[in-house]
Amino acid sequence: MSVESRDEAAWWESAVIYEIALISFQDSNGDGKGDLAGLMSRIDYLKWLGIDAVWLTPIYKSPFRDLGYDISDYCSIEPAFGSLDAFDRLLEALHAAGIRLILDLVPNHTANDHAWFVESSSSRNSAKADWYIWADPAENGGPPNNWLSRFGGSGWEWCEARRQYYYHSFLVEQPDLNWRNPQVRAAIATSMRFWLDRGVDGFRVDASAVLIKDHLLRDNPPNPQAKSKPPPQRQTPVFTDDRPETMDCIEFIREVIDAYPGRMLCGEVQGKTDRIGHFYGNGRSRLHLPLNFALLDSKWDALSLQATIDAYFNAIPEHVWPVWVIGGHDKQRIASKIGEAQMRVMAMLLMTLRGTPFFFMGDEIGRKRVPIPPDRVHDPFEKLVPGYGLCRDPERAPMRWDDSPGGGFTTGSPWLPLEPPEGAANIAGQQRDERSVLALFRTLMALRRDHAGLRRGGYAPLRSQNDVLAYKRMDGRNEFLVALNIAAEPRNFHWQGRGRLLLSTQLDRRPEPLPDASILLRGNEGVIIAIEPR
Structure with a gap:
């Protein structure tokens, strides 16, 4: 295969990928929430910036308790965002601009108002009775074991209709699907094909490391390093996270993707750097790009960065493609950690390391965490596990396109507050400045595109x-x-x-x-x- 044909077949190896939380990108109708039409109106910006692909956080029908990761229907658009017709027009326009589209795939759980769970929870004899993780009470009538939810408290919730508990890795309203059931796998595959047939270019798999839980329901041991950590981290999740059988689930998802040439599968993985390699497969087809947050987690000095980069390259198998991520919808802004001056250095590091760069909307202007008053908090983690400084709303605040009160994002009241305009980074201001962080991001992407050694070289x-x-x-x-x-x-x-x-x-x-x-x-x-x- 020639380099040119391989670049097309494995386009993600040369791409720069830009994550967008749609609700915070651009509002088109004044309701304070971003939508598909708003994104459509900003395609010229994306093309000007020079990104190659957009990854959208969930846009499916949802009660939106957790940024849309609680899905009511995998095959429809959340009405607040638009319609399937609007989605099709957006996809066509992105492709016409040379930009690919990646959707979030959330296979671990649904919303509790999804038709699958409504039926499953109605009776132990329903057609979908085994589509979720159900268990009888312990001898004392309490939860079956000690597993915790990532949002605090027990991971088990009582269902009176079935006289059983169901497991939820996240919110009570996000019951976990039973990936040991072939019908569940087939249903997720059908939902994937629905979007692949429409022309999407791939998926980012949410929570890909937790798809299978221990079938014996063994208790998780205490975490010896739990001191000062939030309650959900007081255990070592050996029986709920990164189980060996999870790799079979990822391989199944990859089989669906591989039936569509030129489509990409990336995914959220967990664990230390030395565990990331097995998500590639090492001879078996798993994720094309297991997302790597090592730069975000590293101490910011030359020796620590040198060690972080070396450890990652040593941990992944030969002949796979690396990936580097510097931001995301649930990761704290890197600019708040390292400061404005070093954000420029981070931009050059991201765009010149061997691998695919991912960054989050606003990183290109060096945006910092936006202060969120307590009465404006939306993040369920902060509401349920407060006081640990882990609220994700400061990252999810709407984009500031200009220095107007609504930031150019909305003519109404934004769903989360923006930072005050005085001195705040914004797109329009940095577009006028030939030496801005935004100008640097754009220049680096152009240089990377022009030089194969920076893009695909050793x-x-x-x-x-x-x-x-x-x-x-x-x-x-x-x-x-x-x-x-x-x-x-x-x-x-x-x-x-x-x-x-x-x-x-x-x-x-x-x-x-x-x-x-x-x-x-x-x-x-x-x-x-x-x-x-x-």
Whole structure:
């Protein structure tokens, strides 16, 4: 297979993927919530920015207790977002703009008002009686075991009609499906084909590591590192998370995807870096891209980053494609962690490491967490497990497109508050600034698109010293050196060979030959250098 045909068949290996929480992207009708028509109106921005694919958080019919991850109907659009016709028009417009569309797949659970659960909970003899995880009470009449919900309290809820408990990994209103039942698998496959037949380019699998739970319902042991952690993390979830049988579920989902050429499967995985490799399959077809949040979790210094990157590359099988994620709808904003100056360095790191970059709407302007007053909180985790600083609403606040009171997002009252406009990052302001973080993201994506060595080339680490993280990218014909100053003070950086400066994170240095094999990196500056052949 030629490089060109492989690029098309495995387009995700060259793509930059942009996550959008639709409810917070663009409102078209003044109800304070983003919708499909709003996204349609912003396609020109996406094309201008230079992303290759959009991943949407759930847009299906839902009571929306948890950002739409509580689904009432897998094959319909939430009316507040629009209609199937509107979806089809959006998909056609995205494709016409050269942008692919990835939908969220939520196979672990449904909403409790889904027709499947209504029938399953009605009787032990219903046609869908075994579609969810049901269990008899313990001898004392209480829950069957000690499993916890991620949103606090027991993971078991009593159902009077059946005189049994059902299990919910998340909210009480999100009962877990029974993936040991072939009928459940077939139903999820049917819902996938519904969207694949419409032309979507792939799925991101939500909670892919928890699809199977221990069939003996064995109690989870206590977590020895639970001190100061929220109650749901007081156990080590060995019998509820990352069970070996889960891989069979992922392989089943992949079989559905593989029947549609050129479609991609990525997924939310759990566990430490050394566990991420088995989600690729290592000879068996699982996820194309298990999402990797190592950069978000790493300490932000050159030596820690060097170790984080090396550990990840060592953990994944040979011949698979890496992936790097710096933001998401339930991850705290990286700009709030590392600061505005280092956000530029992060952008260069993301776009020059070997692998597929994912970032979340607003990351491209260095957006920070938006303060949410207690009376405006929507996140069920914060409501049920307060006081741990883990509320996800600050990340989910609507996009600020300009400095108007509604942020250019809505003419009404936004469903979550925006930050005050004074001094807040916004798209329009940064589009006018040729040296903004947004301009840097756009320039980096263009450079990546223009140079195969940065997009698909090999990776060779250099020894990180004196607060400078450094590595090379190469494609056999061209070689690039990336040097990132993680410190706020200047640092000298030396290398072997002659080079030409291509780009600085400050966007104020012109491409130029470098007179010797050294450069003074300003504080918080990263550079890309093209190494000249000897």
